Amino acid sequence: MNVSASNERKSSILESLTSLYINTARPVSSSLIKDEFDLSVSSATIRNILVELEELGYIEQPHTSSGRIPTDKGYRFYIDTLMKKQNIRDEEKNELKLACLSSAHKTQEIIDKTSEILAEISNEAAINFFFNLSDSVLKHIELINLSLMQVLVVLITDSGIVRNYIVNFNESISTGELKRISNFLNENLKNTPLVDIKTKLYTLLNEHNLVYLQLAHEACRIFDALEADELFERDYDIHQDGINNIMNQPEFFNLEYLKDVLDVFESKERLAEILKDSFEPDFNNAKVTIGKENRCKGFQNCSLVTAGYKIKDKTVGMFGLLGPTRMAYSRMLPLVEYMAEMMTETLNDFSRDERDE
Amino acid sequence: MNVSASNERKSSILESLTSLYINTARPVSSSLIKDEFDLSVSSATIRNILVELEELGYIEQPHTSSGRIPTDKGYRFYIDTLMKKQNIRDEEKNELKLACLSSAHKTQEIIDKTSEILAEISNEAAINFFFNLSDSVLKHIELINLSLMQVLVVLITDSGIVRNYIVNFNESISTGELKRISNFLNENLKNTPLVDIKTKLYTLLNEHNLVYLQLAHEACRIFDALEADELFERDYDIHQDGINNIMNQPEFFNLEYLKDVLDVFESKERLAEILKDSFEPDFNNAKVTIGKENRCKGFQNCSLVTAGYKIKDKTVGMFGLLGPTRMAYSRMLPLVEYMAEMMTETLNDFSRDERDE
C-alpha cells in the first residue's frame, strides 16, 4: 500500500478513536475500533497504526497496556481536518432563536437567557460575553433628578444597551438646569462613540459661545463623575450558566479540577480574561482552544469553544462553551456558531429599527 | 451531686464537644474533651455523660467506637442556649460597612458587593436577597422613546432601586404624547406602592375629565404592557457568592453533596425559594436553619444563617450564609447580623435623603 493510502487510513483511525473516546470517556483499544467500524483489518494491524499515531504525537496511553486517548494535538487535527460538523436539530435551533427574540432589546436579559439555554442544550458550561459598551454609540441620554445632589444618568446605545449610573454632586442642580444639560448632550453627542464623548465635550467647550460653554462645563461634570465613580471600569456584560452540567462529566470527578474551574467561573473578571484570549477581530467561525492551549492553568483539561457576534460587521461579543477536552466538538461548534448568528441577527434588527425611526 | 449541677456539666460538655467538632471536623472523643478543657474529671466520667447526651438525642456516633458529633438537635441547643456570640473584629466591620457605602444608591451593585465581601470574610457561601420591589413605593417614572413603537420605562423607587423595562407597542407614540403621559403618571402616582399602581390608574380613569381619561388610558397601556411582558414576574434581586469557599470544607469532599448544593446555587429561583422559607416579618436577630430543618433536600447537611434588613421598619431583604451544619455559628451569626444592620442603615439613609428633597 502506498504512503497516501496509508495516511488516509491513519486519519480514519484517528477519527474513529477520537469519536469513540468522546462517546465512551474511556481509553480506546484496538479491538474496539475494529468492532465499531468494520475496517476489514485485524486489531493487530490497527495496533501498528496506533503506534505510528502515537509516535507522531496525536494519541497517548494513560499507562502501558491501556487503550489510547487523543492528545491536544490529536484533538486539534481532528477538529481542523477530520471532523464533520453535525446538523443541529430544528427544534433546538428554534429554542436558541427564541431565547434571543423573547428578550430582544433587553440586553442584560438576553445575555442571561442565551447563556442559560445554550448551557441546557449543549450540556456544557456556557458563557455570553458582551464587551462592546465602550465601542458603542450613544443614542440617547436621559438625566433624572433623584435628589438635590444626585442625578440618575440613563445611557442608551445603538446596540440596545441600557445602563443606569447614579452620579453624586457636591453642589445641587435644579431640574431646569438638568433639562438644559440633557438637551445639550442629546443634540451634540448623539451617535458619538462612548469612548469619544469626553474629547467631543472638550472640543465643544472651545468652540461654542458662553451659554454653551457653561452647559458643556456642567455636562463635563457629569462625565467626570461617571469616570471618577469607576463606572466605565467594567465595560462589559458577562453571564455564565451550566457548571452543574460539567460536574457530571467523569473528568471532573477529580475535585481538584472541578475546584479550579469553579474558581474561574465565580469571577466575572477572570471569565472575561479568558474569553478575551480567544478574541479575533474577524470572527466568523467557531474557534476552539484545546487543553494546554489555554493560558489559564485551571483549564488545562478543558476546551473552550467560542464564536463572536457582531453589530454592523464589528464583533461586539462572544459565546463560549466550556467542557472537558473530550467534548462533542462536531456538535458544539455548530451550536455555538448558530447561537452567535442568532445573536448577530437580533442585535442588527435592533440597530435597523433605530435607523427607521 | 444534684440534678442541676449535673445538667450544668452536661451542657458544658455538649458545648465543648460542639465547638471542638466545629474546629476539628472530626468526631470528638472523651479524652479530647478532657485534654482541651481541664474538667478535673476522667475520660471515663465524660464517657458516661456522653452516653446520657446521646440518649437525649443531642449527639450521635457515626459508628460504634468512634467519637461523637452533634445532631441537628444538639446544634439547635448549642446555638439557642450554650453558645456565646463572638465579637467581630473592627477591621472586618469596616470592610462590611465599606461594601455598603461604596456602592450605596446603586441597588444592583450593592447586592453584588455585599454578598461578595460577606462570602470572603465568612469563608462560607453568601447570599443577598432583596425582595421588596413590589412593596416599594414609586418615586419617579421616566418614559423614553427608543423608536416609533418602543418605549423605555425607567422606574425609580423609594428604596433606590432603578429598573428599566422596554415596552413594545402596536401603534406608534409621539414624543409629545409620551411627555404628557409621563407627567400625568408622576403627578398622580408618586408615592404609590408598585402593587397598587394598576388599581389607582383605574380609579383615576373613573374620576377625571376627558383629557385625563385619555391620558390614563395610555398610561394603562404602558402598565398593561409591563405586566404582559411578565416584567413583574421576578420582583426581587438576588446574588450569591462563595461556593468555592464551601468546596474546601471536608463535608463537601463528597461530590454528591456538592452537586446538590451547586444545583441550588445555579438557580436564582430556587435560592429565593429557600431564603423565603426562613423569612419572618419581624426579623431582628439572625435565624439559623439547621440540617434537616431545611425543606430543600440538597441542604440536609447544611445550615443556613439568615438576617433581614429593613426600610422604615419593614423587612425588605435578607442576607444568608450557607455552610455545613458544622459551622462556626458563634462567629457567623454576629457577622450576618452586622451585615444586615449596615444594609438597613445604608438603605434608610437613602430614604432619608428623599424626604429632605
Place this chain on the structure above:
DNA sequence: ATTAGCACTCTTACCTAAAGAGTGCTAATT
C-alpha cells in the same frame, strides 16, 4: 503487509492482617 498467538504489563477489585482509635463495661476506689 497483515495477522494469529502469546507473553507481558498495568489496573482494578477483593481479601486479609495489623495497627490505632475510641468505646462500653466491670470492678475497684473514693
Place this chain on the structure above:
DNA sequence: AATTAGCACTCTTTAGGTAAGAGTGCTAAT
C-alpha cells in the same frame, strides 16, 4: 453514690498481596 482505672471489644484505616481482566507489543507465520 459517684468516679475511675483497666481492659476487652468494635470499627476504621492502612498496607500488602493475590487473582482476574483488559490491552498491548512482539514474534513468527501467512
